[in-house]
Amino acid sequence: xDAREKIKPDxxxxxxxxxxxxxTNCIFAFIGxxxxxxxxxxxxxxxxxxxxxxxxxxxxxxxxxENNEDAETEDDSFLQSMHQFLKHPLNLNTVDISTLEELAxxxxxxxxSLVNYRNLFGNFLSIYELQAVPGFDLQFIARIRPxxxxxxxxxxxxxxxxxxxxxxxxxxARVSMVLEKQKGFTTDRSTTSNFYPGSRQRLYMRYQYxxxxxxxxxxxxEKDAGEQFFKGAQKNGFDFYSAxxxxxxxxxxxxxxxxxxxxxxxxxxxxxxxxxFKKSTEVTNIKRQLAVLRPYNSAGEINFHRGIGxxxxxxxxxxxxxxxxxxxxxxxxxxxxNNDDYISSLQTSGLHRTKSETSDKGVxxxxxxxxxxxxxxxxxxxxVNAVQYRFALPIHKRADPYNxxxxxxxxxxxxxxxxxxxxxxxxxxxxAAITNHFYKAFVNGLIISADAKTDVSLLYRNISKSYQxxxxxxxxxxxxxxxxxxxxxxxxxxxxxxxxxxxxxxxYKFPWLRYxxxxxxxxxxxxxxxxxxxxxxxxxxxxxxxxxKSKNDHSDExxxxxxxxxxxxxxRSHFSYKLNNALTLRSRVEMIWFxxxxxxxxxxxxxxxxxxxxxxxxxxxxxxxxxYFETDGYDSRLYAYENDVLYGFSIPVFxxxxxxxxxxxxxxxxxxxxLWFRWAQTIYNGKTIIGTGLDAIAGNKRTEVKIQVRYGW
Numbered sequence: 001x002d003a004r005e006k007i008k009p010d011x012x013x014x015x016x017x018x019x020x021x022x023x024t025n026c027i028f029a030f031i032g033x034x035x036x037x038x039x040x041x042x043x044x045x046x047x048x049x050x051x052x053x054x055x056x057x058x059x060x061x062x063x064x065x066e067n068n069e070d071a072e073t074e075d076d077s078f079l080q081s082m083h084q085f086l087k088h089p090l091n092l093n094t095v096d097i098s099t100l101e102e103l104a105x106x107x108x109x110x111x112x113s114l115v116n117y118r119n120l121f122g123n124f125l126s127i128y129e130l131q132a133v134p135g136f137d138l139q140f141i142a143r144i145r146p147x148x149x150x151x152x153x154x155x156x157x158x159x160x161x162x163x164x165x166x167x168x169x170x171x172x173a174r175v176s177m178v179l180e181k182q183k184g185f186t187t188d189r190s191t192t193s194n195f196y197p198g199s200r201q202r203l204y205m206r207y208q209y210x211x212x213x214x215x216x217x218x219x220x221x222e223k224d225a226g227e228q229f230f231k232g233a234q235k236n237g238f239d240f241y242s243a244x245x246x247x248x249x250x251x252x253x254x255x256x257x258x259x260x261x262x263x264x265x266x267x268x269x270x271x272x273x274x275x276x277f278k279k280s281t282e283v284t285n286i287k288r289q290l291a292v293l294r295p296y297n298s299a300g301e302i303n304f305h306r307g308i309g310x311x312x313x314x315x316x317x318x319x320x321x322x323x324x325x326x327x328x329x330x331x332x333x334x335x336x337x338n339n340d341d342y343i344s345s346l347q348t349s350g351l352h353r354t355k356s357e358t359s360d361k362g363v364x365x366x367x368x369x370x371x372x373x374x375x376x377x378x379x380x381x382x383x384v385n386a387v388q389y390r391f392a393l394p395i396h397k398r399a400d401p402y403n404x405x406x407x408x409x410x411x412x413x414x415x416x417x418x419x420x421x422x423x424x425x426x427x428x429x430x431x432a433a434i435t436n437h438f439y440k441a442f443v444n445g446l447i448i449s450a451d452a453k454t455d456v457s458l459l460y461r462n463i464s465k466s467y468q469x470x471x472x473x474x475x476x477x478x479x480x481x482x483x484x485x486x487x488x489x490x491x492x493x494x495x496x497x498x499x500x501x502x503x504x505x506x507x508y509k510f511p512w513l514r515y516x517x518x519x520x521x522x523x524x525x526x527x528x529x530x531x532x533x534x535x536x537x538x539x540x541x542x543x544x545x546x547x548x549k550s551k552n553d554h555s556d557e558x559x560x561x562x563x564x565x566x567x568x569x570x571x572r573s574h575f576s577y578k579l580n581n582a583l584t585l586r587s588r589v590e591m592i593w594f595x596x597x598x599x600x601x602x603x604x605x606x607x608x609x610x611x612x613x614x615x616x617x618x619x620x621x622x623x624x625x626x627x628y629f630e631t632d633g634y635d636s637r638l639y640a641y642e643n644d645v646l647y648g649f650s651i652p653v654f655x656x657x658x659x660x661x662x663x664x665x666x667x668x669x670x671x672x673x674x675l676w677f678r679w680a681q682t683i684y685n686g687k688t689i690i691g692t693g694l695d696a697i698a699g700n701k702r703t704e705v706k707i708q709v710r711y712g713w
Contacts, residue, residue, distance in 0.1 A: 057082075058641040059280055059281045059282075059641075060277045060280040060281075060282060060285075061073075061641055061649060061651060062639050062640070062641050062651055063277065063278065063279060063280040063281075064275075064277055064278065064280075065639060065651040065653075066639055067278050067279065067477075067479070068479055073275055073300065074298055074299045074300035074301075074350075075274065075275045075298045075300050075303065076298050076299075076647045076648070077262075077274065077275065077294070077295075077296070077297070077298055078104070078274075078275045079647050079648075079649070080297075080647060081102055081103075082147070083646070083647070084210070085103060085147040086146055086147060088212060089146070089147055089148050089149040090103065090147060090148050090149070091148075091149055091150065091151050092114070092118070092124050092130075092148055092149070092150050093118070093123040093124055093150060093151065093152075097111055097115065098290075098291045099213060100114070101289040101290055101291070102290060102291065103144070103147060105140075105143060105144050105147075106144075107135075107284055107285070107287075107427075107447060107455070108287055108289065108420070108422065108427040108429070108447060109135055109422065109425065109427050109447055109449050109455075110135045110136065110140075112379055112422050112427070113133055113134045113135045113136070114133055114136075117132070117133045117134075123150075124150045125150070126150060127141075127145065127148070127149070127150055129150075134449075134452075135449060135452075137452070137453075137494060137497075138497055139494065139497070139500065139533065142536075163211050163214060163215045163247075164215070166211055167209055167210050167211030167212070167215065167216075168209070168210060168211075168712055168713070169207070169208070169209045169712065169713050170206075170207070170208050170210075170710060170711065170712040170713075171205075171206075171207050171710070171711045171712075172204075172205070172206045172207075172208075172646075172647075172708065172709070172710045172711075173203075173204070173205050173708070173709050173710075174203070174204040174205075174645065174648075174706065174707070174708040174709075175201050175202070175203055175204075175706070175707050175708075176201070176202045176204075176678075176704065176705065176706035176707070177200045177201045177202060177225060177704070177705060178200065178225070178697075178702060178703065178704055179703040179704075179705060180697045180698075180699060180701060180702060180703060181200070181697070182196075182200075182691070182694065182695050182696060182697055183693070183694050183695070183696040183697075183698075184196035184226055184353065184354075184693075184694030184695065185200055185226070187694070193354075193355050194354055194355070194356075194694065195354065195694065196225070196226030196353045196354065196694060197226070197228055197232055197233075197353070198223070198225070198226050198227040198228040198229060198232070198234075198353060199225075199226075199228075199229060200225050200226070201223075201225060202222075202223065202224055202225045203221075203222065203223040203229065203238070204220075204221070204222050204223075204299060205220070205221045205222075205238070206218060206219070206220045206221075206297065207219050208297060213248060214247070214248050214249060215246070215247050215248070216244075216245075216246050216295055217243075217244060217245040217246065218243070218244060218297050219241065219242065219243045219244075219297075220240075220241065220242040220243070220297050220298065220299060221237065221238035221240070221241050221242075222238055222239065222240045222299040222301075223237075223238050223239050223240075224239065224350070224351055224352075224353065225353075226351075226353035226354075226694075227239045227351070227352055227353050233352065233358045233361075234352075239352050240299065240301050240350065242259075242260045242296065242297060242298075242299075242304075243259045243260060244257070244258070244259040244260045244261060244295045244296055244297055245257070245258040245259055246258075246261065246293075246294075246295035252312050252313060252314050253310065253311070253312060254311040254312065254313040254318065255291065255292075255293040255309070255310065255311040255320075256309075256310050256311075257293050257294075257295060257308065257309040257310070257322070258308050259306065260295075260296040260297070260304050260305070260306050261293055261294060261295055261296050261304065261305055261309050261322075262274045262293070262294045262295075262296050262303065262304050262305070263292060263293065263305055263309065263322055263370060263387075263471075264288065264290045264291070264292055264294065265292060265370075265372055265383075265385040265387070265416065265418070266288070266383065266385055266416050266417075266418030266431035266433070267287070267288045267418060267429065267430065267431040267443045267445075267474055267475070268288045268431075268443075268472055268473045268474035268475070268481070269414075269416055269431050269433040269441050269443060269463075269469065269472060269474050269481050270385060270387055270414035270415070270416045270433050270469050270472060271370065271385070271387050271414070271469070271470075271471050271472060272288060272471070272472055272473040272474070273296075273303040273304055273305070273471050273473075274290055274294055276288055276473045278475055278476070279475075279488070279504065279506060279525065279527075281502050281527070281529050281541075281543070282502075283457060283490030283491065283492050283502045283503065283504045283527075284447055284455045284456075284457040284490055284492055286445050286447070286457050286459045286475050286488065286490070287420075287427075287429050287445060287447065288473075288474070288475070291311075292311055292318075292320045292372050292374075293309045293310075293311055293320060293322070300350065301329075301350035302348050302350060303471055305322060305324035305326070305368060306324050306325065306326040307322065307323045307324035307325055307326075307368075308322065308323055309321065309322030309323075310322070316375055316376050316377050317373075317374070317375055317376075318372070318373070318374040318375075318376065319371070319372070319373050319374075320371060320372040320373075320374075321370075321371050322368075322369070322370050322371075323367075323368070323369045324366075324367070324368040324369075325365070325366070325367050325368075326365075326366055327361070327362025327363070327364065327365055327366075328346055328347075328362065328363075328364040328365070328366050329346065329347035329348070329349075329350070329352075329360045329361055329362065329363070329364070330343045330344075330345065330346050330347055330360060330363050330364040330393075331343065331344045331345045331347065331360060332344075332359075332360070332363045332364075332393065333396075341393055342393055342394045342395070342396045343363075343364050343391070343393050343394065343395045343396070344395075344396065344397060344398060345397060345398075346364065346395070347360050353694075354694070363393075364391060364392060364393055365391065365392035365393075366389060366390075366391055366392075367389070367390045367391075368387065368388065368389050368390075369387075369388050370385070370386055370387040370388065371385070371386050372384070372385050372386075379420075379421060379422035379423065379427075380420075380421050380422075381418075381419060381420045381421070382417070382418075382419050383417065383418045383419070384415075384416075384417050385414075385415065385416045385417070385418065386413070386414070386415045386416075387413065387414045387415075387470075388411075388412075388413040388436075389411070389412045389413065389470065390410060390411055391409075391410045391411075391412075392410075393410070394408070394409055394410045395407055395408050395409060395410075396408055401513050401518070402512070402513040402514055402515055402517075402518075404512075404513075405439075405465055405466040405468070405482075405483070405512065406468065407468040407470070411436070412435070412436060412468070412470070413435065413436035414433060414434070414435055414436075414469050414470075414472075415433065415434055415435075415436075416431050416432060416433035416434070417431070417432050418430065418431040418432075419431075425448060425449040425450070426446065426447070426448055426449075427446070427447040427448075428444075428445070428446050429444070429445050429446075429447075430442070430443055430444035430445060431443050431474075433467070433469075435466075435467060435468060435469070437466070439464045439466035439467040439468070440462075440463075440464050440467065441461075441462070441463040441464060441467045441469075441474075441481055442460075442461065442462045442463070443459065443460075443461045443463075443474055443475065443481075444459070444460050444461075445457065445458060445459040445460075445475070446458045446459075453493055453494045453495065454491065454492070454493040454494075455491070455492050455493075456489070456490070456491050457488070457489070457490040457491075458487075458488065458489050458490075459475055459487075459488040460486070460487050460488075461474065461475065461476055461481070461484060461485065461486050462485050463476065463481050463482060463483065463484045463485070464483075465482070465483040465511050465512035467481065467482055467483075468482060469481060469482075475488070477506070477508045477523065477525075478510075478514075483510050483511060483512045483514065484508060484509075484510055485508065485509050485511065486506060486507060486508030486509070487506070487507050487508075488504060488505070488506045489504060489505050489506075490502070490503065490504035491503055491504070498532060498533060498534040499530065499531070499532055500530075500531040500533070501528070501529070501530050501531075502527075502528070502529045502531070503526075503527060503528040503529070504525075504526070504527050505524070505525070505526050506524065506525040506526075507522075507523075507524050507525075508522065508523055508524070508525075509521065509522035509523070510522070510523075516551060516552050517550060517551055517552060517563055518552055518561045518563060519550075519563040521549075521550035521551075521563055522550065523547065523548055523549035523550060523565075524547070524548050525545070525546075525547040525548075526545065526546045526547070527543065527544070527545040527546075528543070528544055528545075529541055529542070529543040529544075530542055530543075536578065537577060537578040537579075538575070538576070538577050538578070539575070539576045539577075540573070540574060540575030540576065541572075541573075541574055541575075542571075542572065542573045542574075543570075543571070543572045543573075543574075544569075544570070544571050544572075545568075545569070545570040545571075546567065546568070546569050546570075547567070547568045548565045548566065548567045548568070549565070549566060549568075550563050550564060550565050550566070551563065551564070551566050553600075564598075566594065566595045566598065566600070566635075567593075567594075567595060567596060568592065568593070568594050568595075568635075569592065569593045569594075569596065570590070570591070570592045570593075571590065571591050571592075572588065572589070572590040572591075573588070573589045573590075574586070574587070574588045574589075575587055581615075581616060582613055582614060582615035582616070583611070583612070583613050584610075584611075584612040584613075584614075585609070585610065585611060585612075586609070586610035586612070587607075587608065587609045587610070588606070588607060588608050588640070589605070589606075589607045590605060590606045590607070590638055590640075591603075591604070591605040592604045592605070592631070592636050592638060593636075594635045594636045595635070600635065601632075602631065602632035602633050602635050602636035603631070603632055603636055604629070604630060604631025604632060604636035604637070604638060604655070605629070605630060605631075605638075606627065606628070606629040606630075606638045606640060606654055607627065607628055607629075608625050608626060608627035608628075608640060608660075609625070609626050609627075610623060610624070610625050610643075611623065611624050611625075612643070619667055619668040619669075620665070620666065620667050620668075621665075621666045622663070622664055622665040622666060623643045623663075623664045624661065624662065624663045624664070625642065625643075625660070625661060625662050626659075626661050627640070627659065627660040627661065628658075628659055628660075629654040629655075629656075629657070629658060629659075629660070630656075630657040630658075631654070631655045631656065631657070633655060633656075634655050636655065637653050637654060637655040638653075638654045638655070639651055639652075639653060639654070640652065640654065642662060642680070643662075643664055644664065644678060644706070645664070645666075645676035645678055645706060645708040646666075646674075646676060646708065646710060648706075648708075650680070652682075656684055656685075656687065657684065657685045657686070658682055658683050658684035658685050658687075658700075659682070659683045660680070660681065660682045660683070661680070661681060662678065662679060662680035662681070663677075663678070663679045663680075664676070664677070664678050665677045665678075672711055672712050672713055673709070673710070673711050674709070674710045674711075675707075675708070675709055676706075676707070676708040676709075676710075677706070677707055677708075678704075678705070678706040678707075679703070679704075679705055680703070680704045680705075681701060681702065681703040681704070682701070682702045682703075683700060683701050684700045684701075685700070686700070687699075687700040688700065690702050
């Protein structure tokens, strides 16, 4: 059965199922209380440790997976940066604007306020002085506290020898697999060519050398489950290799990238290859703000350039130039009659297991060049951006109506101007872009600090149905900026030190057809979340979200489907309690209603309990989760962020009915060597097959195991 096929509700009413849910949650609560008191009796005496503020990051990653059609990002550079800042906190007396932007917690208003305060009063004498900076309250200071420090400014490492010898090297290896055999590994290979020829393990290796934020280089190798290793189609070992060299601050050279790197321009209309968030509970986090060039050393095989890039900076001017040449996975159509081969679609999975997937690997060649010229003077910024592509084979997509304005041909270009200006408690920003055919796109935003307790954000986008771009990621409802008009308004207020309320409304419309939507359509999205954090030990929030989006109705019965609005309502309660300096308890209850009054009505709920132990002065740490979920089908699916090994995370999509649990364990063998182990299993009620196609598993259980080793010197 297809994963997206609706599942017929059983005879049990939702009220009865809700009763089952409440009973199950009570069991989790009872287990939690038993562990609570057991831990209270056995764990004590540990000194307090700074707690990493991961809750906002988890919620943003959950929202990102949902917005990107359930596709989890493989770009872990964001988590790498957070870990780097934990190990080497930013010195507030020397940190520059671009590094503060990379930390991601700071809004444009807070960055400008911090820099203005430092320029006016000189170096910070203590972390506690942050309370005097406008826009910095105790909650925000507690959030950034693990990543910052205040110390006497030290001279930068200038010689090449010091840069090459004064840093740290790390080697990371990871192996993971699904224990149950999937159909692709059990198929009779004598009767078909459609099977997985490689091993069931997914392998990942990364070496990296890094000296603060000044120099880093490394190499990455990755093999997915089913791909061959040192044989067959992958005779060179890993299916995917990535290497990079990245240098900062050498005279007028602000950044130099050789090998694999990412490019981030403006507000993401023409290019944004690094991880960027859209709508989430961080309602004022609407501006894209990162350095133009960044090193790339992740396992994702799509969103990066391969070549060379350089940023030169002098006084108020910055100039960035880059060039890239790499292969792209694509479906090729061979026209033997006219000798005019073409590409029907670009592939983004990065999987090369079966013969058909392997035949698509790197068949399209892409040459890209681009530039950015920026002027920065105080709170004013203006930049001009350009990206030009040339393909070896022309792109001609299938002649479906929604593809009428799709990217086509062998040459393609995007050009834009981006701008921002801050004045007192206002920050205005935006980007205006065109393609080489003069199709237009606009994004304009405003962030306002209404008073010490309230911030407001507004963002308007107007993107032509003909506008197309590659590697872009603007603040839009669509996955990529195309065929959309919308207005977003967000507000966050802190009535007192314990409470925070976040809310947004987003109204949008799509002037042209979309995939599985056979007419122009519109939608609306409303969210409100109240967070309560009275002290360092307890934090909880409740959230309500309502979204209405149009989609095809009865698409299998009519040639041209009727397009009707489908509403989706979601309620979540979540709490976290730090029992002591070693043990944290977390729990969530979530319910969803899809198309509540329509023919395709579905309901669902999910609940889990987490136990996280991180004792100080011990070599071990770990976490576990017990979870129950039940939904009527894919349209009532739910998401839940899961703790994982270092630099890893998982956000599974839950539908149908079942249980899930996982265990994570970390052990530091020495100051240089660390080990991680993860076991996760999902048990579905009443299922005999899990998944579809070659990924199908006979049975009702799916078990994932992961082992990771990290050695540093």
